[in-house]
Amino acid sequence: MKSVDITHRLNVFQEACERLGLKITHQRMEIYRAVIMTENHPDAVSVYHRVKKRIPMISLDTVYRNLKLLAKHGLISIVGLSQESLRFDGNMTPHHHFACVKCGMIRDFNSPAIGHLPIPEEVKGFGSPVSVHLEVKGLCATCKKSSRRN
Amino acid sequence: MKSVDITHRLNVFQEACERLGLKITHQRMEIYRAVIMTENHPDAVSVYHRVKKRIPMISLDTVYRNLKLLAKHGLISIVGLSQESLRFDGNMTPHHHFACVKCGMIRDFNSPAIGHLPIPEEVKGFGSPVSVHLEVKGLCATCKKSSRRN
DNA sequence: CATGATAATAAGAATTATTCCTAATTGAGA
């Protein structure tokens, strides 16, 4: 990404923080910057090491706290289903998943339309695809109800 | 799932183990059975508790070991991208992922076709979808090369 | 059916990822 783009995105980020009532701290800015500058979807520890070069006293907890906070506010996202532990699936027939971001509930669904999706040529350049799943994230009906009560 | 179906799947599983040279142990059978009988994509600890009712001395390690082994052989699957830690994404424009199951590399791709997929009505009954990602799992070019060497 | 090679297991220690706790610091509005 070009440095003018980075600057622009940092400005947009700053405005978003103001709008959301999040304080604009040095740490928060650098953590965000590290995420958008890293192409390959870093984990928290990678972000930590990267930010440490600019803020040597940064704590890993601060990195985790901000990454989660920013993800919660939709300023960055978590790759995949954001589960804290591995989950297993005995259904080996083609299907897809709906996952609740709050309680972790996962439901299967099929879709003939999705069944024969065209995988772009580009992807074959990355390697050999083995499986294809559509992952729909959202709030399940139960969690939606309980969050309205608050 | 009906009990005749369970029985049938256990038979198929047993044949698969024979074909793959995996020994048919009591623990392995019960672990597989627990996974296919649980609709909601259990994590390892849930499987452990379920199996413990039938094999009180089962160890958690055995559960993990078998779940991973069965997943490796394609007898069950791991939900999502099978990552061991959370990974973050600063790209908030619509895109999809190719993930290498061996080294964890993730690459983005877009697809206009996937962009306006019809989400089945069924899914709206589960809750409110927020994001939709296609997750393609496979072996990346580099890992494919290095595994051929062995 | 006995037996030996080897895969698999139990139990607990070790490792890794993530979150919590607390005291000190800081950003931003009055």
Next chain:
DNA sequence: TCTCAATTAGGAATAATTCTTATTATCATG
């Protein structure tokens, strides 16, 4: 500038997963 709630650093705590080792069980073969 002053104040206060939000944020931070640092280390302890927790949770998830893997490793180590001694023992046991499976299954091919005699």
